[in-house]
Structures are given as structure tokens and as C-alpha cells.
Amino acid sequence: MVKRPEPSEYYEYYGRYIDLVREGDIISVLESELQRTLDVLSGIPANLEEYKYEPGKWSVREVIGHMIDAERVFQNRAFHFARRDPAPLPSMEENDYARVSNAGQRPLQELAQEFEAVRRSSIALFRSFDDEAALLRGTASGYEFSVRSTAYIIAGHEIHHRSVLEERYLLQ
Numbered sequence: 706m707v708k709r710p711e712p713s714e715y716y717e718y719y720g721r722y723i724d725l726v727r728e729g730d731i732i733s734v735l736e737s738e739l740q741r742t743l744d745v746l747s748g749i750p751a752n753l754e755e756y757k758y759e760p761g762k763w764s765v766r767e768v769i770g771h772m773i774d775a776e777r778v779f780q781n782r783a784f785h786f787a788r789r790d791p792a793p794l795p796s797m798e799e800n801d802y803a804r805v806s807n808a809g810q811r812p813l814q815e816l817a818q819e820f821e822a823v824r825r826s827s828i829a830l831f832r833s834f835d836d837e838a839a840l841l842r843g844t845a846s847g848y849e850f851s852v853r854s855t856a857y858i859i860a861g862h863e864i865h866h867r868s869v870l871e872e873r874y875l876l877q
Contacts, residue, residue: 710857716848722861723854731856732832738860739824742772742867746817754813758873763803765874769816770808771799772866773823776859780827783855786843787834794845831856 709728712720726734746769755764763771778797785794808816839853850858 708853710851710854714842714849714851715854715858716846716850719850719854719858719861722865723857725861725864726857731853731860732828734860735824735828735831735856738863738867739821742863743817743821745867745870746813746820749813751813753874755809756874758875764809765870766811766813766816767803767806767808768866768870768874769813769820770806770811771803772863773808773816773820774802774806775799775862776820776823776827779855779859779862780823780830782843782845782850783834783852784830785845786841786850786855787838787852789841790843793847794843796846827856827859 709726710723715723749765754766757764775797782794785792834852840851842849842851844850
């Protein structure tokens with residue numbers, strides 16, 4: 706699954722995440738980005754875990770909860786498509802998920818551990834796919850996606866939200 710997906714392999718909205726992913730083996734990218742995110746999270750003081758950079762935005766904890774939820778959704782999509790399940794998958798309403806996730810009440814260290822576990826699971830899943838499986842496609846949210854595009858979306862989504870944490874939450 707080394708090759709970057711073509712624009713026809715995902716809904717154009719997700720190009721903003723895929724474009725953030727550097728060239729190279731996507732498994733290596735998923736591993737190195739995980740470490741970068743864990744490094745950022747380990748440097749966040751306890752008094753900033755519930756910080757929101759403006760009213761109505763998620764707290765630091767809720768951002769991590771959202772990253773966990775989104776990775777699980779895209780991981781499931783990859784699994785579903787790779788197993789040639791023809792059933793279309795639903796959308797994920799991120800704000801509805803965040804509202805009931807309980808991430809805002811959980812310690813950041815616990816969320817970081819869960820994020821790492823979910824990412825390790827994603828890495829194992831994507832390693833299990835051969836070149837043929839990586840190109841398989843399915844429908845989610847009314848749009849077609851390839852298996853390999855979901856790996857790039859996961860990585861780019863993480864990069865995006867880590868950047869938001871660093872820039873808007875002043876966690877540099």
C-alpha cells in the first residue's frame with residue numbers, strides 16, 4: 706500500500722487530509738505520526754486538558770476523542786471494503802459523536818493510551834492488506850473510497866488535528 710491514492714479513490718473533501726501526508730510508505734507514516742502526536746500530548750499540562758480556544762469548540766480532550774472516533778470509523782471502512790462487503794456505510798456526524806463520547810471527562814493520558822491502541826490496530830490492519838485489497842472500493846457517506854485512501858485519510862486527519870492543537874491551543 707505504498708502508492709498514494711488517486712483523486713478518484715475518495716470524496717474530494719478528504720483531499721485536504723491526504724495532501725498533508727508526506728510521500729513514503731503509509732505504514733511508516735502512520736507509525737511516525739503516532740509518535741509525533743504522542744510527543745505533543747505528553748507535553749500538555751493538566752490545566753490545559755479542558756481548554757477550548759473559543760466558545761463552542763472542543764476541548765483538548767475532546768479533540769483527541771474525535772481523533773479516536775474518526776480513526777475507528779475509517780479503520781472500519783477499510784476493513785469493510787477489503788472484505789468486499791457490498792453494503793454502503795453511513796456517515797459519521799462528528800459533533801453528535803463528540804457530544805456523547807465522554808472524552809471531555811477522561812484524563813488526557815488515558816485518551817492518549819487509547820489513541821495509541823487504536824493506531825496500533827490500524828497499522829496491523831493495513832499491514833494485513835495485499836496490493837489487491839488496497840485497491841478495493843466501497844461506499845461510505847454516499848461516496849466511493851478505496852481501502853488505501855482510508856489509510857491516508859487517517860494519517861492526514863491526525864496531522865490536521867495535531868496542527869490545530871499546536872496552533873490554536875498554543876501547545877507548542
